Amino acid sequence: MNVLKKVPVREQDPNIRNSNFEEVCLGYNQEEAMEEAIRCINCKNAQCIKGCPVAIDIPAFIHEVKEGNIEEAYKVIGKSSSLPAVCGRVCPQESQCEEKCIRGIKGESVSIGKLERFVADWARENNIKPVAPAALNGKKVAVIGAGPAGLTCAGDLAKLGYEVTIFEALHEPGGVLVYGIPEFRLPKETVVKHEIDNVKSLGVKIETNVVIGKSVTIDQLFSEEGFDAVFIGSGAGLPKFMGIPGENANGVFSANEYLTRNNLMKAFDETYDTPIFKSKKVAVVGGGNVAMDAARTALRLGSEVHIVYRRSEAELPARAEEVHHAKQEGIIFDLLTNPTEILVDDNGWVKGLTCVRMELTEPDASGRRKPVEIPGSEFTLDLDTVIMALGTSPNPLISATTEGLEMNKWKCIVAEEEFGKTTKEGVYAGGDAVTGAATVILAMGAGKAAANGIDQFLTKK
Amino acid sequence: MYTIQKSEELAQKIFLMDVVAPRIAKHCKPGQFIIAKIDEKGERIPLTICDYDAVKGTVTIVFQVIGASTDRMAKLQVGDSFSDFVGPLGSVSEFVGEDLVSLKNKKMLFVAGGVGTAPVYPQVKWLHEHGIDADVIMGSKNKESLILVDEMRKVAGNLYITTDDGSYERKGMVTEVIKDLVVNQGKKYDVCVAIGPMIMMKFVSILTKELGLHTIVSMNPIMMDGTGMCGACRLTIGGEIKFACVDGPEFDGHLVDFDQAMKRQQQYKSEEGRAMLKELEGDTHHGGCGNCGGEK
Secondary structure, three states, X not given: OOOOOOOOXXXXXXXXXXXXXXXXXXXXXXXXXXXXXXXXXXXXXXXXXXXXXXXXXHHHHHHHHHHOOHHHHHHHHHOOOOOHHHHHHHOOHHHOHHHHOHHHHOOOOOOHHHHHHHHHHHHHHOOOOOOOOOOOOOOEEEEEXXXXXXXXXXXXXXXXXXXXXXXXXXXXXXXXXXXXXXXXXXXXXXXXXXXXXXXXXXXXXXXXXXXXXXXXXXXXXXXXXXXXXXXXXXXXXXXXXXXXXXXXXXXXXXXXXXXXXXXXXXXXXOOOOOOOOOOOEEEEEOOOHHHHHHHHHHHHOOOEEEEEOOOOHHHOOOOHHHHHHHHHHOOEEEOOEEEEEEEEOOOOEEEEEEEEEEEEOOOOOOOOOOEEEOOOOOEXXXXXXXXXXXXXXXXXXXXXXXXXXXXXXXXXXXXXXXXXXXXXXXXXXXXXXXXXXOOHHHHHHHHHHHHHHHHHHHHHO | OEEEEEEEEEEOOEEEEEEEOXXXXXXXXXXXXXXXXXOOOOOOEEEEEEEEEOOOOEEEEEEEOOOHHHHHHHOOOOOOEEOEXXXXXXXXXXXXXXXXXXXXXXXXXXXXXXXXXXXXXXXXXXXXXXXXXXXXXXXXXXXXXXXXXXXXXXHOOOEEEEEOOOOOOEEOOHHHHHHHHHHHOOOOOOEEEEEOOHHHHHHHHHHHXXXXXXXXXXXXXOOOOOOOOOOOOEEEEOOEEEEHHHHOOEEEOOOEOHHHHHHHHOOOHHHHHHHHHHHHHOOOOOOOOOOOOOOO
16 A cells, blocks of 8 residues: 555546436445554644644544544544534545645645544444433523534534524525535435434434524524523525626526525425426536536536636635546536626527636735636627526524624624624624635534533523 | 414415414514425425414415415315425515504505415505505406405405406406596505516506506515525516515515516426426326427
8 A cells, every 4th residue: 555645435437427416425434444544643743633623633533443443433523523424525624634634745645534424424324323412401502503503503512411402494404414515425314314313312402494583583582482592503595696687587596596406405306396497508607616516416417517717727616626526527617707698588598698708817916816808708608507606695684683793794793703702692603604605614613612602601691 | 394274265276274383473474475395395385474373373374276286285184284384484564664653644555466365465454453444456357266355355444356357346457446546536545565466566566657656566486495595586676686585575566677577487387387287197298398308
């Protein structure tokens, strides 16, 4: 074995997976995992832990994997993370734990993400539960949103003995894990549902179909339902559009709509009632992970798919692994290209997308290269669907109905980073609702911080 | 689970149900709506709130069978339940937040078309309970498809009913009644609230614009989550993009781009039609429609 290289992970063949929704990455088996674990040199001053937003004791769990004690490894991870099977799949490890790995200086870093995934999957297959619920301390906390931030906050508080209820607006708990990230990156039944069941097994109650701000307000949770503290993890759900002509045409979707129809409502499965538009040729506008997810979904539904992005490949905000997978599957990248108008036929349907070529300026003082239009470079892509994946911003439903909760100019909730404390007494917040659209693991980190904050607040009270 | 306590066919293919949903019953106000889902595989369907009872914890919904999912809903019996029932969604009608004294000095006209009578009812009822009698125009195809006539009579000031074929009271479109009241009879209204099929709301809005009568309409576009997340329900209102689910469903009728909204409503029409056929006839369609890609 070459210690400078990661043990390769098995994947579904690109030409087979581009027409199914089964998981792309197949993960390590125990033999592969133990072989990879040997590559960890168990640094005393482990840098990888500093790169992890929830500070998992990475060398300790990898040590247990090396010894073949997978259950012990699961317990080590469980001290810091409530959703390891999710994080092992969707965390951007290359810019977090693995970026800091000493192995990475000369050669490839240890495949921490794939090891975490293996441990979590092994625990699920062997029916290992996280720690038993704690004795109740008599205090009630409401958590708004059953996404990564809310589930983490709820799990941590339950472990400390709080009676926790999560209120979820949709009919399924999971937030972006169920409506946003597709099945082929994160299986819903086996992985997501199981991790949520683990949180429930800690004693956390989840009430679905409750839209805070509409079904009940935060003030009413305190005054009428007897909660002692509230955590807001409502995410960033509001889609952005470009503001170009033709955006309200039939066949223009937000990535949120397209992905929600397919992931949450399972439109790809004919036995479900929710329809999804059967496109022949799609342009996905944007270059982030959500754009890759939407593009790879449209491809699997049988369409030719173009990613239209105004900067170059180096600036694509998506994870390198996602871009690589998308290319392997046959997504066409139209880089340095910016849409200017959606062309619409007489019946109101999309018939094309007018774009202009872009070039990048020399780096400015901040080192950023700005995309500028190349004059006279307009051209038209003939297509029937445009999916806008331009990012999202927080939903104003809660801020508009909660007095004393301060927002910043981007409509994000103002919360202290260390403990998630907001401007309203007893109310904490974290995740995309505070930062704007970011990652699953950053939201989990914020949920964890807020659980600490709430515990301190209620212990003092 | 949200249990059905009462189910009644008000007119052909128009159903009323009382559903146990205490949180919604306690918090909903006129102008709002709910989203229901029958079971795991069902769609999320936005539905009109016709009434609510905070004490009993029930919400009354009214819906028309227009596709496979509503057809499935219509078959539910008392004691059956919806797996999901969420709300109240959307903004509350503007007048609910107004000062009662100034509201009492306003003369309001409601125009209810077809199944649109259901969302008009709680608004007129709310006003009646606050000592305000509003005039109501109800329109429908014929006598048989009229709904909630007795209920509306109890809460409305003057009630004018018109049918396309003249089989009940007047004959003609609701717009003709508005013209008659305002132009011929010289009645003065400060605001008109029109709820019904989009085409009706469009023509009411064109007329009231000519008459200089401020008009509110309630839009019912394609919707999925109902919380502002997907943007499927977006409309152009006065040149700006608005989401019906959170910015509406009620908007200034004189600012709505109805033609675009009606085109957007067609988006899944062929998919819905096929689903409906499958429901009615089983798996009989095997291509030839030019849409599904199946062989002839």
